[in-house]
Amino acid sequence: MYIKQYYLTGLLSFAGMLACVSCSLLGNDPRQFERSGPASVELTAATQDITIGLTCDKAWSASLKSGKWAVIMKEDPGTDNLNGSVQLHIRLNSEQAVRKDTLVITSGSKVLETEIVQKGIASFVSATTLSFDRTLEQTVEINAVSAWKMTTVSGNWFTLSSDTGAPGKSTVTFTAKARQDDYDARSGEVVFKSGTDELLLNLVQSQTDVLLVAPEVLTIGCRGGSLSLTAQYNVKYEVSCSADWLRLAPTKALNQDVLVFTVDENPAEEERSAEIVFTADGSILSDGQPSGKLSQTVVLTQSGTDPLLRETAFGVYYADGRKTLYDPLTMQMGRYYDDTSVSFRMMNVEQASIIEVRGFGNDLREGETVTLTLVIDRKTAGEYEAVLLQDDGQTAWLRATDGTGFILKI
Secondary structure, three states: OHHHHHHHHHHHHHHHHHHHHHHHHHHHOOOOEEEOOOOEEEEOOOOEEEEEEEEEOOOOEEEEOOOOOEEEEEEEOOHHHOOEEEEEEEOOOOOOOOEEEEEEEEEOOEEEEEEEEEOOHHHOEOOOEEEOOOOOEEEEEEEEOOOEEEEEEEOOOEEEOOOEEOOEEEEEEEEEOOOOOOOOOEEEEEEEEEOOEEEEEEEEEOOOOOEEEEOOEEEEOOOOEEEEEEEEEOOOEEEEEOOOOEEEOOOOOOOOOEEEEEEOOOOOOOOEEEEEEEEEEOOOEEOOEEOOEEEEEEEEEEOOOOHHHHOOOOEEEEOOOOOOOOOOHHHEEEEEEOOEEEEEEEEOOOOOOOEEEEOOOOOOOOOOEEEEEEEEOOEEEEEEEEEEEEEOOOEEEEEEOOOOEEEEEO
């Protein structure tokens, strides 16, 4: 009986102690405990100091959950523990990602939390790398908490619309003085400084997209054949031909800059032309405006087939449609082409040996000009500036500027 009474007395004493402790704790809780601002504070990436205000009529303490980039500089309890504040130092966020921390203020058993949100570097300086590949201008938005200044470290190919500014929002335009005409990239560096923050801005202008084809104008004889073009490029390109008688020839050459084309014979007397078009996806600038395509056109002209090439008998041919320079009587014959009457007077040198043609050499190449002398009965009958049309190794076809044709045995 005594033991039971002893335990009962002890339990009552312990309960009284708990009640006193509880009363003591409750007595330490503030009656006024609230922040003076929002529950979440959003900041730019710049280094800055901020103040979090609160109202609390009891003693309080502050801490940060992370404390890696935000630091408590000062705790001011205010007069009579009212209108207190916490001063925080926020370090520069040089990353693109947003980061967060939490300020925790404790008074008695009460806790007050304020979320600190700091945006990425773009909220301070909108871009730290500027590319001028498709434009001559780049704009940077600045949201500074203190005055700022920009200093060019390297590069003289661009200008700045302003190199100083006041706190707050401002805009700086970087302008390339001209498009990049060189085939090498160029770069520049600008140091941006605001308060204790310092950032390096990198400017880059890549080499010009290049598609150069040479030569731009070609001619080829009526018999066709093959021709080569040289392309210099640093972009992928395509080739198309505007006529079916002109084709890009397949090649296994290691040097893909040399393109070989096949040209068919032109059966007509009139010359003809076609275009070879090179196109590539690019980003060159034309008068400061971006263009998405590189293009170059090569014009090929093919001469028509001279009617003289249809003749095979050795001799001297003359054609003007009206006059006959030589009249070999029984050796006269007519030809008609393309509904146009063209009269050829032909004399076979082998059968009429009194007619001679002098001045032709075996070293003459097709397309070259030679002076031919026509001799009749040992007397000079005339000189003719003639172009070698064709040479098959046994026969040479030449056409003089006045229309006279020569088919010579070589």
